[in-house]
Amino acid sequence: MSQSAADPRHLRTPPKRQLRLSWADERIRAIVWQVLIVGAVVGIVWWLVRNTQHNLEVRRIATGFGFLQREAGLPIGEHLIEYTPASTYLRALTVGVLNTLKVAVIGIVLATVLGTVIGIARLSKNWLLAKVSAVYVEVIRDVPLLLQLLFWYTILQGLPAPRQALNPVAGVFLSNRGLRLPFLDWEAGHSWALLAFVAGCFATWFYARTMRRRRMQDGQPRPIWPAALGFLIGLPVVAWWLGGAPTGVEWPALRGFNFQGGMTISPEYFALLIGLTTYTAGFIAEIVRAGILAVSQGQWEAAQALGLRPGTVLRQVVLPQALRVIVPPMTSQYLNLTKNSSLAVAIGYQDIVSIANTTLNQTGQAIEGIAIIMLVYLTISLSISLFMNWYNSRIALVER
Template sequence: MPHQPMIEARPLPAKKRRSMSWNSREGRSVIYQIVAIASVVALGWLLVRNTLRNMRERGIQSGYDFMGQPFGFDISETVIPYDVMSTYWTAFSIGLLNTLKVAVIGIVLATILGTLIGIGRFSTNFLVRKLCYGYVEFFRNVPIYLQLLIWYIVFTEILPSFEEAWQVGHFYLSKNGLAFPWPIWKLGQTLALIGLVLGVIASVMYSRKARRHFDLTGQPKPVLWVSLALIAGLAVAGWLAGGAPTGWDLPVKGDFQIENGAVFSPEFTALLLGLVLYTASFIAEIVRSGIASVSLGQHEAAASLGLNKGHSMRLVVLPQALRVIIPPLTSQYLNLTKNSSLAVAVGYPELVSIANTTLNQTGRAIEALSIVMLVYLALSLITSALMNWFNASAAIQER
């Protein structure tokens, strides 16, 4: 057996020590960053100190102690009840819930409408394609503030009074807003809502499984109808488990207004409609550009597998387009949430409106506005985190 020459082990290179010397480039960069951070902190401290000193000299009170005091104004729309002893914490909570109400509903409706219009831009029907194009160009180029004012005028001046309300079944549309039936809430509705959430989760899991099956075999599975069956089936199962309550609170015409049922006020309806139509025009362009970014070869490959246009769009094109769609879509969700602050123009009592009334009563302008800033910052960070998670889960995994 021939002698194997020994390979001499080379020593590992010693780790380079970081030098904090001014003569070191790395050291200078660290020193520059420390100086920059210290300068920002010092500037912030200087601004706060001068502001507090000027407020003391003018006899202006400061602090957040007013939040525990009762607020003395009426709020036209509220999700939670309040009374004469309710504090400003309750008032700001009502404003936050009203903001979330219009933001969540607006995001869902704007996403659906924007996606449909974005896909419609590729329709082979000339009329549908041009109508979608006209919608985008009109609503995207008219300022959102002006749109809100127009819709508010429509709902408060043009629509008929409640005596002559437009009626479709048990739905009434008038200057008093949109009145519609609402279930009398019992255990069955709660379980149905839980079943609805579980159905959505199950449909998402099934759609992912169907996508993996398609990637492995090239054979598509029905997703839409199975997802709808899961959502509706679990919701109905929860409703039946809760005793199958069938009571509805139906709106009726009273002496002075439409009574009973649930009502979307004209202020809320004008704000929601304006935000949805405006944001959907931007979402439509995002969807259109995402679909256009998918190469023509992907469409041809899907057609060669025997997929129709619907399956090709849903199984091949949109999953690849999501990588382009989701990042700018996040910005539009943030914009819709922040644009809800324009509700003061139509009298809807969301967070900014509550803060304006609060600072007028208490004189605590900095404190009230700082609460609004922190709330919008938190909402934006939460929305970004959720969309980043969705972006990571929807990303195409490279082999």
């Protein structure tokens, strides 16, 4: 009996039920409800669009995105690309998007590093370190972000004037005008070296992946660091030398009432970056702490039984397993940091929200301006989510 039941020839798929045009058939009910819901959504959207068009026509308000090609006349203090008030609104909004990305990308990196360190410190056996980390987390998370941004901006505005600027290191000046740092006199050779470094990162990743695959096949360890040094250091140096080997450094110098030369980090950007980093790091610290605690104690004991040092156990055994718990909620914090950057308007940093608000006030294109802001944040958020979901799938446990 058991043999005949296990024989695949005796296994039959159940017959499919025929679709009956009756309300008693749950499939018919499901189709009807879906059609009604989709129809209701389409009707509401159509009504909103028609109502908006009618109101705009009555008030004689122009619509469309033709204003993007008009001269902006909008001064922007910080811009990563060339910009003047004579540029178009499209270029001004592009500058705003780049300023938002500059805050979001650097803030995510710094918040991840700081939050990971604080999360590990909360689990430290050192009583003082653990308590200080706990106080940091509780205070930072309980104070509204806007108040923290205003706090940091007030401190930076209270710094001395450029003539009495703080000079902690040679060539570095901190004043109420921002932070001045030495910077390379950028030439074509630097651009080629930067491209070579990016290519070296990809080459190092591909080489390490190939060596790990071969090690899984024959069990022979192969060192990666010689090739990594060649790709990450040797290749950029060669590109830098072929590009003319430029070595000029632009040093900041006090001229008149302000510094000239070098790289400037404005007080607005500095305050926004510090506020977003410290605030988000408090939440990331708790995520990291929870992820480490989610790894069973047996993993620690097994690794220590092999003679591994505590730091090695944390890096090589615990954290790789904790990432499966850390990555999903970490994605939400990255999205929160990006969206919280819109508070930059409160301290005068010109991001996409600030520039778009000025644009819609000057042109009267309120709907288009709000739509641009929504599209920018939607695109950035979806990009972060896609990347983190891809990374999460790479580190997920695979059933065998």
